Amino acid sequence: MTSQSEAETYSFQAEAAQILNLMAHSLYSNKEIFLRELVSNASDAIDRLRSERYAHPESVGAEPEQEARIRVAFDKDAGTLTIADNGIGMSRQEVIDNIGTIARSGTAEFLRTLTGDQRRDAELIGQFGVGFYSAFIVAERVVLTTRRAGLPASEGVRWSSDGKGEYAVEAVERAERGTTIVLELREGEDELLNEHRLRSIVQRYSDHISQPIVMGQDEAPVNQASALWARPKSELSEQDYHSYYRHLTNDYTDPLAYVHTKVEGRYEYTMLLYVPSRAPHDLWVPQARRGVRLHVRRVFILEDTGQLLPGYLRFVHGIVDSADLPLNVSREILQGSQAVDHIRSSAVKRVLKLLKELAEKEPGKYADFWKQFGGVLKQGIADDPAHREDLTELLRFTSTRSDTQDADVSLGDYVARMKEGQDKIYYLLAPSLAAAAASPHLEAFRAKGIEVLLLGEAVDNFVVSGSLREYQGKRLQSVAQGAPDFGELTDEAEKEAAEQADSDYAALLGKLKAHLAGKAWDVRVTNRLTTSPACIVADGEETDFTVVQRMRGSGLPNQPILEINPRHPLVERLNRDQEDPRVREWAHVLFDQSVLTAGARIEEPATFVTRLNDLLTALTADTTTRTADTPD
């Protein structure tokens, strides 16, 4: 076995090697970001030491308390740049796990999303958080020396690599805890060995790091080193808020909106919360990091895992700083804390209010927000009954009145333009917006000029089935469920026509039912259709069938009802020729084609096609015979 003092060589994981290669090639035009990444890691390491001191004092107890600092230095003669911190440091195993592996969730997915377009990829990499490996943008070799707080000086570790596939790890003596990273710069990078240049990079990218960053012999910090959220609003410009947002998130676009507020009273806390303008790549990854960080009296404590904001607001970034919680607060304590409950509910209220104001004052911006985050926000309707009312006002839908597929209709808009005598809010759930817009279920609603909301997202099921039953006293009603109910919008003539159709078609309905026994639960005449011959609906009491479709994947309600259009020529003809032996085949074709237009699957597509072809052939034969019979 190799002794600890000898260097051991390891290979990078495949993904790490790929990321390294990308760094060097895609990020060069933005190369200074390496310093931001390394300084940010140093700052995290100092934050982690602080939290560990409170959470597990026994593990770092013997470490002397020093003022936290990050030092940036350079050596012109040696061609090196050094970034050092007195944070938590790493053990040998941590070095191997954290620096040699890229096991973070999303890495593989990130690599898949790369397009090959250098500019776009550079933005993606920026959003992903490039981390330690960005050192190789400018360095041909990187040497990291570290010692974990709480371990003896003999357990220092040195990691070194030229970033080409392998790295070496060896044991070294290191008296002081923390991490020092030396970058041996590539040829042509000498311009970085310049105090003025380095200061300006630090100020540009790391001004908001809360620990002091010092340079050379000068102990005065290069950065502001203050918690921005703790400064009075009157001192801060929009520019300050935006640059702090970029610091927090690595996002290269400005936030859409933010709220900064200091609350005093029973509980005392400050919140600075941002709504981004773009969704992150991992918005739908269940274990993805959330964007709110908890501080206690300015000391970073932990990243939110759902205690500070509910899942449907997981896109919000920012800071919550409490004056009431103890510094050694753990996730378990947070869960039972009244102060945290209070903060959470006030944070939700403030974000929803911010969104409401955005919707009212800047509808264009709100439409952008909805495109990015609407799907996530909708989850709140089902998940958060306490704020359902506020959330309902924020919902936007596509409707039969929309010119595009953009969701631009609020429930308020819908109700305001409801037709005289209309007492329900109609919607149609479908597997996609395109399927919804093309659905035969809309025909009569279109003919009557009644607006229908088109719901094409999976989450819509949970919005309308159960959680949201009514709005401003108007019931939400699916147009694909139960008998169509136009309320007062049905006139006398229509009622009479419907009754007449029921009696005219009674015999045909009986035959169709018999032919479709076991397939259709019922067959009835409808006034729902104008141009299609038939459609499938779910029984009134049943869960809307697209919900069932998504749950079971079969596509049909448990009790599918075939509705036929008495004014369609095909249906009229069937009624006239009820004794035709092909009525049975027609019944099946009508049923199957209705299944198809509902966006569902037919069970025996080959049988359907054979039937259809047989009927077409028979019709052609009829026509040919008739043509032949016709005298010149």
Ligand SMILES: Nc1ncnc2c1ncn2[C@@H]1O[C@H](COP(=O)(O)OP(=O)(O)OP(=O)(O)O)[C@@H](O)[C@H]1O
């Ligand atoms: N100066 C440091 N002190 C202690 N640990 C460090 C230091 N630099 C990096 N690490 C460890 O190495 C890990 C990987 O760092 P890296 O910068 O690649 O990713 P990250 O910081 O976790 O994520 P991201 O850069 O996406 O925010 C860190 O999570 C941390 O555990």
